[in-house]
Amino acid sequence: MNVRMSRSPDEVEAMQRPDWRWQMSNRITSLERLQEFLPGFTPTAEQIAVSKRYPFAVTPYYASLIERADVSDPIYQMAVPQAAEGIDAPELIRDPLGEHQHSPVPGLLHRYPDRAVLLLNGLCPVYCRHCTRKRFVGIEKGAASDEKITLWADYLRKHPEIKDVILSGGDPLTMSNRRLERVLEAVRSVESVEIIRIGTRIPVLMPMRITPELCELLDRYAPVWVVTHFNHPREVTPLAAEACERLVRAGVPVNNQSVLLRGVNDHPDIMESLCRSLMRNRIRPYYLHQSDIIQGIEHLRTRTSRGVEIMEALRGRLGGLAIPLYVLDLPEGGGKVPILPQYIVSQSPHKTVLRNFEGRLVSYPEPAQLDSPLDTLQRVQRGGIADQLSGVRPKALIPQGYKKPHERGEDD
Ligand code: SF4
Incomplete structure (x- = not known):
């Protein structure tokens, strides 16, 4: 089936209403209701079952970007549950990055010496089908409480080696300006913190949230960097571009991290076009992520060899500033490793x-x-x-428990 969506300009305008609170309160949260917005879409029983296992929600704005109600449409693939999502491949797990092992206090991740991540909430405008935090987004929704904010600030104060604090979630920008300011204020009160980053997909999923008031708030707590998440050139709409423009004009640098997704963007031409669109809008392509081994995304995973092929092609076509770093976040909290063609x-x-x-x-x-x-x-x-x-460290690092062959017993 390949039915092209036919919406009148008035319908599109209504779905793209420039009011973020309206977009949030009118999110489409069932596949039955999605039918009203996607002509030609009839959910299967398997899709409905998947949407009950992993939460489903989409803003009218993001739904308006779907052109065909089938998997040949990249926006549809990223927003609408597929039957394949319900198949559990054996090597896929709930928490692929071992985040719970690096959480000294609830909602704070301390994986790298100089950085900490604060998980502010579990609420997002859209529940992306490829999300790394599928285990809790849409399930734990409450915004950061005052108790948690105090706990986090205390931890940061006791760890002056942390210079870079990343606000993440869920999506931090689904919170009100008042609650967000409470977090920014607490983090900025820690003298050793140098920069604050906000990981958000809001410019892509609900760009009308980037209001002048929000930009002014972020500027007050500068330096604040926004790291957003465009995956496909069709997401770089005039509204999304204007939202990023507002951030940049307010002195908030915007970087982008994409995830390599099968059938969505795993082609050099698409990735080139995405990087060019981002650069035209002063958004720096920062990372291209190999997808994590999360349950429910086997159908969207690509091989790393495909990623290397894409990077090889980009090197010839784009200037260095427009080429993201292709990285694999190692399972078990091993951290990010760059993957490069061999030069x-x-x-x-x-x-x-x-x-x-x-x-x-x-x-x-x-x-x-x-x-x-x-x-x-x-x-x-x-x-x-x-x-x-x-030469600061010994020449060889020996794995714990290693024994020389002559020292090993029968059980080794
Ligand atoms: S916006 Fe980010 S955190 Fe939320 S579902 Fe999408 S990828 Fe996950």
């Missing part, structure tokens, strides 16, 4: 041979002096392989 073909102490995007092999002469004089001045342990390279 170094060979290396000796004197020459490094590299290939460019056209396949040309070019050698680069290495300098005679190898060590940096700064290494002897700044031998500070920072963690990771870099410490091994600089």
Whole structure:
């Protein structure tokens, strides 16, 4: 079936009403009701069953972007439950990033030394079918309480190494300005915090929420960065572009992280067009995420080899500023690892041979002096392989419990 949506301009205008409170209170929360907004859409029994297992909601605005009520439409794929979502592939889990293991106080994640994530709520304008936090979005909805905000500020004060605080959820911008300000105020009261980031899909799902008052509020707590989540060029509508423009004009830099999704954006042409649209609107393509191993998204997962293929193609077509970093967030809370095509073909102490995007092999002469004089001045342990390279750490890191072959017993 490939039925193109036929909506009159008046119907589209009504669905795109520029009032975020109206959009929130008129969210479509059942597939039966969605039929009124998507001509030609008839949900199957399996789709209805899935929508009861994983919450479903879509703003009239985002529903208005669906052009065809079938899986050939990327917006439909991201917003409307599919029968395949109910199939549990064995290697997929509820909390793929092991977030609960890195939560010293409720709602605060401390995974990297200098960063903390605050989970402000579980409410979103749309429940994206590929969401990493499917385990609680739409289920736990309450906004951050005063008790939690105090707990978080206390934790940040006791950990001055945290310089960067990321407000996440759910979607923090579904909260009222007053509640959001309460959080911003508490975080800014901690002197060691340098920057605040807000992870939000609001510019994509409900751009009318980016009001002048909100922009003014964010500017008061500067530096505040917005990290948003466009996945497809069709999401970069004039309304979404204007919302980002308002943020940028208020001094709030906007970065974008996309998720690589099968049948939605896993093609070099689509990714190129998305990056170009973002750059035209002063939104920096920041990350392209390999999808996490979350239950319910097997049908949307791509292979990492496909991601590498796309990155290879982008390198030749776009300037460096427009190319996101392709990353895989390791299961079990292992953190993000960049995945790149291989550009170094060979290396000796004197020459490094590299290939460019056209396949040309070019050698680069290495300098005679190898060590940096700064290494002897700044031998500070920072963690990771870099410490091994600089000699701060031992040459070999041995896994816990490792025994040499002659030390192993029969049970090893
Ligand atoms: S807006 Fe973000 S947190 Fe909310 S459902 Fe979509 S991806 Fe998940």
